[in-house]
Amino acid sequence: MKVPEEIVELLKREQSFTIVSHINPEGDALGASIALALALRLLNRDVRVFNRDGVPYMYGFLPFSELVETGMDRERLKNSVLIVLDCNDLERVGLKEVECKKIVVIDHHQTVTDFGHIRWIEPESPAAGLMVYNLLKELGTVIDRAMAVNLYAAIAVDTGTFRYENTTPEVLRAAAELVEAGVNPGEVSRRLYESWSVNKFRLLVSMLKTVEIVNTGNINSAISIITLDMFRETGADASDTENFINFPRMIESVDISAMFREVESGCWKASLRSKGNCDVSLIASHFGGGGHKNAAGYKVCGDIEEVKRGLLEAIQDLVATR
Ligand SMILES: [Mn+2]
Numbered sequence: 001m002k003v004p005e006e007i008v009e010l011l012k013r014e015q016s017f018t019i020v021s022h023i024n025p026e027g028d029a030l031g032a033s034i035a036l037a038l039a040l041r042l043l044n045r046d047v048r049v050f051n052r053d054g055v056p057y058m059y060g061f062l063p064f065s066e067l068v069e070t071g072m073d074r075e076r077l078k079n080s081v082l083i084v085l086d087c088n089d090l091e092r093v094g095l096k097e098v099e100c101k102k103i104v105v106i107d108h109h110q111t112v113t114d115f116g117h118i119r120w121i122e123p124e125s126p127a128a129g130l131m132v133y134n135l136l137k138e139l140g141t142v143i144d145r146a147m148a149v150n151l152y153a154a155i156a157v158d159t160g161t162f163r164y165e166n167t168t169p170e171v172l173r174a175a176a177e178l179v180e181a182g183v184n185p186g187e188v189s190r191r192l193y194e195s196w197s198v199n200k201f202r203l204l205v206s207m208l209k210t211v212e213i214v215n216t217g218n219i220n221s222a223i224s225i226i227t228l229d230m231f232r233e234t235g236a237d238a239s240d241t242e243n244f245i246n247f248p249r250m251i252e253s254v255d256i257s258a259m260f261r262e263v264e265s266g267c268w269k270a271s272l273r274s275k276g277n278c279d280v281s282l283i284a285s286h287f288g289g290g291g292h293k294n295a296a297g298y299k300v301c302g303d304i305e306e307v308k309r310g311l312l313e314a315i316q317d318l319v320a321t322r
Pocket of ligand 1: 128
């Protein structure tokens with residue numbers, strides 16, 4: 001991975017930075033943001049970290065997660081370099097417009113926008129955290145334990161803790177170095193996977209009860225639903241649903257896991273995950289959404305039975321016949 005010289009020079013030259021990441025943040029967005037902020041602080045830079053939705057409960061263990069603010073100081077931003085992490089447009093950040101000194105984009109998602117003055121997009125990188133790790137090495141800052149935990153968590157989340165196909169030798173080498181810097185992998189795994197609230201667990205149980213496995217042509221889809229009533233009954237919230245979609249995917253015969261989460265009465269966020277060659281981005285874009293081959297999503301309003309039927313028809317038309 002080649003770190004753009006322009007970015008290294010900018011970080012060395014400028015004094016004020018504002019780091020932002022996407023709405024509904026997960027470990028990669030947060031860990032990469034916090035680690036970069038800590039490194040810039042070590043270089044005596046003025047740094048703020050912004051995320052519109054703040055730090056979900058489960059990521060409270062990240063060292064210095066309290067640095068993440070949900071309010072943006074617009075006056076300060078005017079003289080600050082904006083660093084956009086783990087996404088590459090303002091809409092994903094949840095901001096309409098910005099007035100700042102310069103915009104740097106650091107992301108591993110391939111998109112078609114040209115937002116930002118300096119764009120470092122590395123679609124082959126499994127995590128934004130790995131890009132920040134390489135950036136810090138290039139900057140020559142020490143990676144202390146706090147930074148290491150944030151970077152390790154970022155990389156762990158986006159590689160399914162080294163289980164997904166994006167787990168490259170480079171990832172494992174970086175992880176080894178982060179462990180040497182003081183990360184306890186067992187503890188991070190415990191925090192990520194074995195620290196659920198009872199409410200979250202109850203919501204998963206409710207969701208699993210809705211799973212239907214439907215065959216269309218040569219594709220088996222597992223469809224699940226989370227309604228506003230289910231949130232009310234369990235006391236869980238939207239951030240608790242991260243990863244729920246992966247549970248039906250555990251079934252060997254399932255090719256697509258689709259989860260409909262009610263965002264407002266009668267309107268749904270559809271998330272799609274697939275295995276292997278089954279391209280769910282075709283389905284998402286058919287409904288005006290987007291994503292990658294194995295992970296995509298869209299928004300839809302209507303009666304849930306009709307919404308499900310619409311999805312199954314799209315699977316039949318776009319994927320099953322291919
Ligand atoms: Mn990411």
